[in-house]
Amino acid sequence: MQIDWIHFTPWSSLAGGLLLGLAAALLLLSSGRILGITGIVEGLLPPKAGDTSWRVLFVLGLLLAPVVAKWIFPAGLIGTPRIDTSWAGVVLAGLLVGFGTRYGAGCTSGHGICGLSRLSLRSLVATLSFMFTGFVTVFIVRHVL
Amino acid sequence: MMQRMCEFVTGLLFGLGLLLSGMTDPGKVQGFLDLAGAWDPSLAFVMGGGVLVGLMAFGVAKKRDASLLGAAFHWPHITQIDKPLVIGSLLFGVGWGLAGFCPGPALVTFAAGYDKAVVFVLAMLVGMVVCDAMQRRHALQSH
Numbered sequence: 677m678q679i680d681w682i683h684f685t686p687w688s689s690l691a692g693g694l695l696l697g698l699a700a701a702l703l704l705l706s707s708g709r710i711l712g713i714t715g716i717v718e719g720l721l722p723p724k725a726g727d728t729s730w731r732v733l734f735v736l737g738l739l740l741a742p743v744v745a746k747w748i749f750p751a752g753l754i755g756t757p758r759i760d761t762s763w764a765g766v767v768l769a770g771l772l773v774g775f776g777t778r779y780g781a782g783c784t785s786g787h788g789i790c791g792l793s794r795l796s797l798r799s800l801v802a803t804l805s806f807m808f809t810g811f812v813t814v815f816i817v818r819h820v821l
Numbered sequence: 822m823m824q825r826m827c828e829f830v831t832g833l834l835f836g837l838g839l840l841l842s843g844m845t846d847p848g849k850v851q852g853f854l855d856l857a858g859a860w861d862p863s864l865a866f867v868m869g870g871g872v873l874v875g876l877m878a879f880g881v882a883k884k885r886d887a888s889l890l891g892a893a894f895h896w897p898h899i900t901q902i903d904k905p906l907v908i909g910s911l912l913f914g915v916g917w918g919l920a921g922f923c924p925g926p927a928l929v930t931f932a933a934g935y936d937k938a939v940v941f942v943l944a945m946l947v948g949m950v951v952c953d954a955m956q957r958r959h960a961l962q963s964h
Contacts, residue, residue, distance in 0.1 A: 741836020774948020
């Protein structure tokens, strides 16, 4: 195994991960809700009476993050996203991610971070499943095709 | 009011965490998923940091009847490992590997105005709506 030392960012990734955990802790201990992006967005498609404002507020905060990041993080800390996938690939991937996270009832946040923290066996199975096909897909795209 | 503010701050904190962690860079996500190439282990640190804090928070929550602000906990009620869970997660992983985006980071990068992220998010929302429609039809047929 060969490590990509140039792109390896243990400290900022750990700090970012701690922030994700802190956000999940804050939502849980204030609103009693589990932080899962799929579930939060799903509840807005379509919005239901009495169960909308918290979702909208959360998504609003999420969408404002790039602007706030520019104020508070030093320049250059957050790199430009590298999106190498073709347009057709992006569309196909979006459809798969949308369908799959809904059908599997969660994504990297709900199953990955919160589910594992909750010691949920269901979320462990989900996380191992999407990581497995993630590894296989990148292997095929980068080393077979 | 306090609760509403927490919900907004939570979204913001989560978005900042995603940006800082590198999850909003598809190249970095794919670098983590590329075990056979030059492997970037950073995402294991993201998961480790998130779960470390999460374990403490859920440990506290499980011992309580209500949140610190008095709200009821919305615990998931499904516990069985069923086919939709596994099939859905496997499909999600294919899309995740293909573009390097999962839902949260895609929304943040969408908000930052990257054209491919905008298209990804639109396709993702279509995928979610299609899944909902399919499940509704299935539920109607089985009744």
